[in-house]
Amino acid sequence: MQRALAISAALGLAGFCLLPWFGVEYGLFEPDWIEAGGLLSESGAPGLLHLLFQGRLLLALPFLSLALALLSAFDMRFLRGRERLLLVGLVAALLAIVAPPFVERWTGLEFLAAVNSSALGYGAMITCGGLFVCGAIVWSKLGLGNRDAFTIASIGLVLALVGIFVFYPILHVLVQAFAPSGGQGSITSFLATAAGRDIWGLACLSGGRSCGVAINSLLLGVMTAGSTTLFGLAFALLMTRTNFPAKKLLRALTILPIITPPFVVGLALILLFGRAGAVTTWMSQVADIEAGRWLYGFWGVWLTQTLAFTPIAFLVLIGVVEGVSPSLEEAAQTLRADLSATMRTISLPLFRPGLANAFLLGFIESLADFGNPLVLGGAHGFLSTEIYFAVVGAQANPARAAVLAIILLLFTLGAFLFQRRWVGRKNYATITGKGDNGAHTPLSSTHALTVHCLTLPWLALTVVVYGMILYGSFVKLWGLDHGFTLDHYREAFGLGWSDGELIWNGSAWGSLATTLSISLIAAPLTAALGLLTAWLLVRQQFVGKSAFEFATMLSFAVPGTVVGLSYILAFNVPPIELTGTGIILVLCFVFRNMPVGVRGGIAAMKQIDHSLDEASLTLGADSSQTLRKIVLPLLRPAIVAAIAYSFIRAITSVSAVIFLVSADHNMATAYIVGLVENGNYGVAIAYANVLIAVMLVVVIAVQLAFGTRRLRRHERLAKIAAAPIRS
Numbered sequence: 001m002q003r004a005l006a007i008s009a010a011l012g013l014a015g016f017c018l019l020p021w022f023g024v025e026y027g028l029f030e031p032d033w034i035e036a037g038g039l040l041s042e043s044g045a046p047g048l049l050h051l052l053f054q055g056r057l058l059l060a061l062p063f064l065s066l067a068l069a070l071l072s073a074f075d076m077r078f079l080r081g082r083e084r085l086l087l088v089g090l091v092a093a094l095l096a097i098v099a100p101p102f103v104e105r106w107t108g109l110e111f112l113a114a115v116n117s118s119a120l121g122y123g124a125m126i127t128c129g130g131l132f133v134c135g136a137i138v139w140s141k142l143g144l145g146n147r148d149a150f151t152i153a154s155i156g157l158v159l160a161l162v163g164i165f166v167f168y169p170i171l172h173v174l175v176q177a178f179a180p181s182g183g184q185g186s187i188t189s190f191l192a193t194a195a196g197r198d199i200w201g202l203a204c205l206s207g208g209r210s211c212g213v214a215i216n217s218l219l220l221g222v223m224t225a226g227s228t229t230l231f232g233l234a235f236a237l238l239m240t241r242t243n244f245p246a247k248k249l250l251r252a253l254t255i256l257p258i259i260t261p262p263f264v265v266g267l268a269l270i271l272l273f274g275r276a277g278a279v280t281t282w283m284s285q286v287a288d289i290e291a292g293r294w295l296y297g298f299w300g301v302w303l304t305q306t307l308a309f310t311p312i313a314f315l316v317l318i319g320v321v322e323g324v325s326p327s328l329e330e331a332a333q334t335l336r337a338d339l340s341a342t343m344r345t346i347s348l349p350l351f352r353p354g355l356a357n358a359f360l361l362g363f364i365e366s367l368a369d370f371g372n373p374l375v376l377g378g379a380h381g382f383l384s385t386e387i388y389f390a391v392v393g394a395q396a397n398p399a400r401a402a403v404l405a406i407i408l409l410l411f412t413l414g415a416f417l418f419q420r421r422w423v424g425r426k427n428y429a430t431i432t433g434k435g436d437n438g439a440h441t442p443l444s445s446t447h448a449l450t451v452h453c454l455t456l457p458w459l460a461l462t463v464v465v466y467g468m469i470l471y472g473s474f475v476k477l478w479g480l481d482h483g484f485t486l487d488h489y490r491e492a493f494g495l496g497w498s499d500g501e502l503i504w505n506g507s508a509w510g511s512l513a514t515t516l517s518i519s520l521i522a523a524p525l526t527a528a529l530g531l532l533t534a535w536l537l538v539r540q541q542f543v544g545k546s547a548f549e550f551a552t553m554l555s556f557a558v559p560g561t562v563v564g565l566s567y568i569l570a571f572n573v574p575p576i577e578l579t580g581t582g583i584i585l586v587l588c589f590v591f592r593n594m595p596v597g598v599r600g601g602i603a604a605m606k607q608i609d610h611s612l613d614e615a616s617l618t619l620g621a622d623s624s625q626t627l628r629k630i631v632l633p634l635l636r637p638a639i640v641a642a643i644a645y646s647f648i649r650a651i652t653s654v655s656a657v658i659f660l661v662s663a664d665h666n667m668a669t670a671y672i673v674g675l676v677e678n679g680n681y682g683v684a685i686a687y688a689n690v691l692i693a694v695m696l697v698v699v700i701a702v703q704l705a706f707g708t709r710r711l712r713r714h715e716r717l718a719k720i721a722a723a724p725i726r727s
Contacts, residue, residue, distance in 0.1 A: 004133070047124065062127050158536065169567050177193075271468050304372045313361070539613060596649075658673065
């Protein structure tokens, strides 16, 4: 604790004394840093110079608080009896940094405004971090809540990050919902929009073409969540409880839909089942069935979402299915239960946390999906697309977009409460550290037949869809001229050689490099924050834990269009200006995808018995050592799933990045959307194929690097049983 306090205080003081206090338009290692005067310029001056020469006296609070914390670290006797005073000083210093920009913005009073900008810079950010960690350490020293510094700092860190990068941006959008409109008051305007027939209409239930956008989204969410959970469980059982000969191929095929931009899958389905699609044309010629438009509407969106989101359920459920202890299933069979009864009474109840999490994620994914309803929605409106059109349509209406976002959040809250009630407070732990024979009980013949009937058609359709995607990138003009060509790949990723140097001639190289770098940064951060949050929710008890869990899931429920818009509104003005930078893209991906790591970590961690943690603590380890040496090694499948899924989502995200990309930081999906809008489908599909190949390589590399969790002895026993017996 003493060393941690010293390091935190020293880093905070270093940021205060050496780095620019306010936001600057150049990096510390760029020439502008020297040309602009660096530390000696007013715009690049650190907090210490602002305090001494610019008359910003409030900055004395963070300097004195960090200095006292550093002094206390070297002599803990100085801190004795002054803990509460130091804690108050640290909190006051943090408020002195964060509050003035808001006060200036809302009241017009100038406290800490710089000449050109009052946005907080490198120095202010590092100083705030040092103050925060020092406060957590002093809090633990006081014994408040009977927790160590690591746990307190973790809870505070997650709350602070979620508050800044989830609630704060959304607040800027939600205030628009109560903006006066058309001479009406704020409340009246809100109720008039929220109760509209176009939102809650039930025409589809009485023979009409379409219901209101809220009803359409709710029905689609429930159906997609149910179908993806069913298929995900079937794939998990096929992988773990059968002797399916092509498991590696199966795992690769289940990954393909989530490493593909959604609109590409929708376009492939149009080529198969659209009015001029291959299947539709064949059925019209062979069976004289008139071509219809069934794909463009509710059922087409549901089919596409089922293909795209089933792998999410599979990634959540595979770790849960693998983690069930075989000893419980053996006990049931010892009591003369057959395979079907064992699955029904023992295995499925233990799958309940995973099933609930998979259903919740499928429901939220369906509600927040933007690309599939945009491509295949037809005359059916959905909340996500209606929010987008309300923002960027010919008659922009941000108030209506905010009202629809509130309705979407209410649906998410209902799903969360339903999931909590169904799972309840029962104990699902099966990994206790005790030995078992390691062999999972196989499926009964009936269950095995059902699993194969569910999974094999899905796999066949996936192969056909991706065959169409691959085929379309090598033809001159998709649908008209099917002559073979490589021109699309040359235009996007062409290479040249000039004067002994390699020339990147392709138009897509820049966006690909930006996409990979930002995704590789965001993926491990997302996994780390998600698993840390899951550990707090499962292993720690604190006030407001239910609200804390919902807060971590909130970003997943908001459509990407609203996320992008909220980030533009929140981070385009002081105190935090990030628009036009790569940082805003990283933050968007981290907090948009964090719930995947949270739900996967919770499902896996609930199967690890608390006695393992207690044994570690009894032997003198603190919570950080227990997390690092006991819990994390048992969470390898959850870690791999979180990193892989976060990387994939960062690359394939469409709706949010459209608002956040810039000329210097253009993402692959935004570039592909631009190609599609310009009618350059061949290059767009070629780019999509390159993305799929890159993501497959990265996912396989991550899997090989992390390996698989070995909690059982079934692989070793299988090898022994298969080896020949020597006399």
